[in-house]
Amino acid sequence: MTKNWWKILAAVLLIYSFIAGLLVAVPRLPILHETIRNLYFHVPMWFTMIFLYLLSVINSIKYLSSADEKHDFMAVETVNTGIVFGFLGLGTGMIWANFTWGAPWPNDPKLNGSAISTLMYLAYIVLRSSIDESQKRAKISAIYNIFAFPIMVVLLFILPRMTDSLHPGNGGNPGFNSYDLDSNMRLVFYPAVIGWILLGVWISNIRYRIRLLQHKF
């Protein structure tokens, strides 16, 4: 029980963010209106994805320095879960964009960047499936993972800031802090972010343990 407190915390925070996110009053801004509630669901998906990919890189580095298969399992399962969160982020973003920007896929650098980074991790999965020997697979895929991660960071965080983007915080647009996130929304947004990150870690932890058991027997 003492070990599992964070799982309970994840469930509580998510239930809270669903209820509060759909019921608590939000500021009525032009164009956004009620769709601003999607902030509680769309943005945490990306935070979780980035967090899981970061965990995966850390595990890949650990694998290269220790050659312990456990780290490789953790690396691949965090990527698998991260890809799911990436697709969820794209999905919720497309619904939101359809209502506010008028099209599900406006030509926006951040959208394209996230699509490319999803491709990058799909390539990681393809690379893994094309190597038969398990130790070699773990090593080569860890190398690709570490090699690709800094490029993904540039793609998601630096390039969009250089060009015009519809997203807040890019191309001269103000960030969240300045206009559309009032203090009430923060009370829901931050718990939602923590809740989704914990859920992502939880899912990858379960998948990691399944893989460990499959490996043993």
Added chain:
Amino acid sequence: MSLIHQVKSLIAKELILEWRSRYALNGIVLYVVSTIFVCYLSFKGGIQGPTWNVLFWIILLFASINALVKSFVQEPAGRHLYLYTLASPQAIILSKIIYNCLLMLLLSTIALFFYQVVFSNQVQDLLFYFLAVLLGSISFASVFTMISGIAAKANNPGSLMAVLSFPVIIPLLILLIKFSKNAMDGLDRSVSYDEIVILLSLNVLVIASSLVLFPYLWRD
């Protein structure tokens, strides 16, 4: 042997090997020239503005993947083993990257020249456009050398090379296209400084991570 000495002799080895069997070099030059000619015939010569620029980079992208896939994939495994007993892994990857830079530079210069002959020249600031091509050659070489090393370890390296390298090269390609478009339109040179700085720092990042990661890659 010191690292610099090793790198020098490895580059000399690559150059001699290339010169003795010129089929690889000739093949890739012919590949670029015929691709440009196919594009010329397909477009019937009439392309303007952004398309002119983007088409050049797409041709160069595919040509460089084809040129650089051989840097690890097409070498016999026995030669690798022999090299690894002689030189440090850093020297090997560094010499490959430098050699591939030279190869890409030659290739892209030929491509640019032929492209401008066939499709009429639309570049206003030729010096800066050439700088973009130079930076592009270095970027392609540094990224594709490491990816080629990774792909060589897997089954079916040829198609894996493209799958692995596209997501990594796209950010660089976007910057290159933007930079070269600025040069093409003859904009003020200070407009492109941001792109140059980011491209250079990305290249430093890629080469540094190659140097760190390659020792793990070659040890089988």
